Amino acid sequence: xxxxxxxxxxxxxxxxxxxxxxxxxxxxxxxxxxxxxxxxxxxxxxxxxxxxxxxxxxxxxxxxxxxxxxxxxxxxxxxxxxxxxxxxxxxxxxxxxxxxxxxxxxxxxxxxxxxxxxxxxxxxxxxxxxxxxxxxxxxxxxxxxxxxxxxxxxxxxxxxxxxxxxxxxxxxxxxxxxxxxxxxxxxxxxxxxxxxxxxxxxxxxxxxxxxxxxxxxxxxxxxxxxxxxxxxxxxxxxxxxxxxxxxxxxxxxxxxxxxxxxxxxxxxxxxxxxxxxxxxxxxxxxxxxxxxxxxxxxxxxxxx
Amino acid sequence: xxxxxxxxxxxxxxxxxxxxxxxxxxxxxxxxxxxxxxxxxxxxxxxxxxxxxxxxxxxxxxxxxxxxxxxxxxxxxxxxxxxxxxxxxxxxxxxxxxxxxxxxxxxxxxxxxxxxxxxxxxxxxxxxxxxxxxxxxxxxxxxxxxxxxxxxxxxxxxxxxxxxxxxxxxxxxxxxxxxxxxxxxxxxxxxxxxxxxxxxxxxxxxxxxxxxxxxxxxxxxxxxxxxxxxxxxxxxxxxxxxxxxxxxxxxxxxxxxxxxxxxxxxxxxxxxxxxxxxxxxxxxxxxxxxxxxxxxxxxxxxxx
Numbered sequence: 316x317x318x319x320x321x322x323x324x325x326x327x328x329x330x331x332x333x334x335x336x337x338x339x340x341x342x343x344x345x346x347x348x349x350x351x352x353x354x355x356x357x358x359x360x361x362x363x364x365x366x367x368x369x370x371x372x373x374x375x376x377x378x379x380x381x382x383x384x385x386x387x388x389x390x391x392x393x394x395x396x397x398x399x400x401x402x403x404x405x406x407x408x409x410x411x412x413x414x415x416x417x418x419x420x421x422x423x424x425x426x427x428x429x430x431x432x433x434x435x436x437x438x439x440x441x442x443x444x445x446x447x448x449x450x451x452x453x454x455x456x457x458x459x460x461x462x463x464x465x466x467x468x469x470x471x472x473x474x475x476x477x478x479x480x481x482x483x484x485x486x487x488x489x490x491x492x493x494x495x496x497x498x499x500x501x502x503x504x505x506x507x508x509x510x511x512x513x514x515x516x517x518x519x520x521x522x523x524x525x526x527x528x529x530x531x532x533x534x535x536x537x538x539x540x541x542x543x544x545x546x547x548x549x550x551x552x553x554x555x556x557x558x559x560x561x562x563x564x565x566x567x568x569x570x571x572x573x574x575x576x577x578x579x580x581x582x583x584x585x586x587x588x589x590x591x592x593x594x595x596x597x598x599x600x601x602x603x604x605x606x607x608x609x610x611x612x613x614x615x616x617x618x619x
Numbered sequence: 620x621x622x623x624x625x626x627x628x629x630x631x632x633x634x635x636x637x638x639x640x641x642x643x644x645x646x647x648x649x650x651x652x653x654x655x656x657x658x659x660x661x662x663x664x665x666x667x668x669x670x671x672x673x674x675x676x677x678x679x680x681x682x683x684x685x686x687x688x689x690x691x692x693x694x695x696x697x698x699x700x701x702x703x704x705x706x707x708x709x710x711x712x713x714x715x716x717x718x719x720x721x722x723x724x725x726x727x728x729x730x731x732x733x734x735x736x737x738x739x740x741x742x743x744x745x746x747x748x749x750x751x752x753x754x755x756x757x758x759x760x761x762x763x764x765x766x767x768x769x770x771x772x773x774x775x776x777x778x779x780x781x782x783x784x785x786x787x788x789x790x791x792x793x794x795x796x797x798x799x800x801x802x803x804x805x806x807x808x809x810x811x812x813x814x815x816x817x818x819x820x821x822x823x824x825x826x827x828x829x830x831x832x833x834x835x836x837x838x839x840x841x842x843x844x845x846x847x848x849x850x851x852x853x854x855x856x857x858x859x860x861x862x863x864x865x866x867x868x869x870x871x872x873x874x875x876x877x878x879x880x881x882x883x884x885x886x887x888x889x890x891x892x893x894x895x896x897x898x899x900x901x902x903x904x905x906x907x908x909x910x911x912x913x914x915x916x917x918x919x920x921x922x923x
Contacts, residue, residue, distance in 0.1 A: 487789040487791070487819040491860065492863065492867070495864075512792070512795075515819030518818045518819070518855070555795060
């Protein structure tokens, strides 16, 4: 249970063929690209990877491809959140069987679970595996359903394999409540921001983040983490402002525009599955204009 | 356009007598206490000062009293939020005549305004005076109504005196978006945090903080402010955590908790005005125990 997550970890998007079928060879390419360009960990398939638009068989096949491609160069976590709790448990068992390093699960979807129901869910998941796991908090997307500090305290007490929180409230108060509680109970606790809002989270005890922009501008993302860790705040602000500008482009109907932007960086990954739209040619050109304006076309790798 | 920088802004409570009338002599003592304990500006009367429960006439009387009492030792920011645009604009004009240094206003109460209505509301309030004007984003208090970055950019076009935004959403996505895009249009545009979460705000570029908690714990607030002003964010974390604990202790009681906390520090917060109620003894005892448990608050000043 020595796993400590930190730095900027990447979550590969899910490449698709034009008929929307899973493109596993390109998934391996994206995954390898992230590992080569500085990812400190890989997690698949997040919502960004269209997790909820895939079948169980596809999620398992993708997980195996990602684990195989990373080949222990960095830790791999499998995101097991599903509408049905039974599917979540099944995916977690599968991740363990295939030698993943960690799993991640969000609070249950749709049902507005009570704090006790959230607790019971995480206990059921956490005790069903030996792997370490991250609890994923995203009140903004789940109509206010959230992991409070009281709930987190009970979870940490009960579940020795709970190693951290993926925190996607992006809110000073909420992040700090979880961070000060988590770190007081467990000094190695990994508070991980949902996407790369590192500047406001690292000084609150955050250890790193996931990433929205790593498939577009890995150098910028790595530089943001480095400057935050080195307390070079002016530089960190410069990087964070740019990444925020990108996030404003990608955030709506994520990851449609991100996939569109990847085309412009010479790393095409195909369409986005409905109900999410696929970025049009015009949208792709708009994104290219933004990337040029920010100097990203010149400072970041093109192609694989 | 003036480059007025509010810095560390204290937001005094408004003490009431038993008959719910403003207790001006206690108010004068509170102002004196804030000035002696780190206030670089005062904001009067914020929601923490029960602005919403005062008549318009009383608000102006209070601002007049505060300005007379302060005698130019620090600048005074007049809070003029109202449901009606004309009423708010008129309060702003009167405050300017009395010698306020700046105006702050939040979204209109009750009306659930769409963006174009907010734009018009703020344009008219801002245009009512030549003073630096700050808009105040506080979705949790305002039924979810948010000021978007786009509205701020349009206000910059319309108002030469738009000086900045006070943010109480604590939402990193918004804070970074608004400060980075607004400063591209107006370089001296300021972000102030509307609550004592200065680390994340400061790191992302905030240059001011409105601090109602300074009524209870001015030394802790000042220490947090000073460390953040020097960008010593890691060093500021323990005091930030103590202030977060203080906020969490006060929060269930709201403004009544703030006033009760001031009284527990052997000063006088005064009575509440209807519809808010004085907290029952059990709640005050719980608050006293919670405050006692925060070690960092033990060297806060007691009494006046």
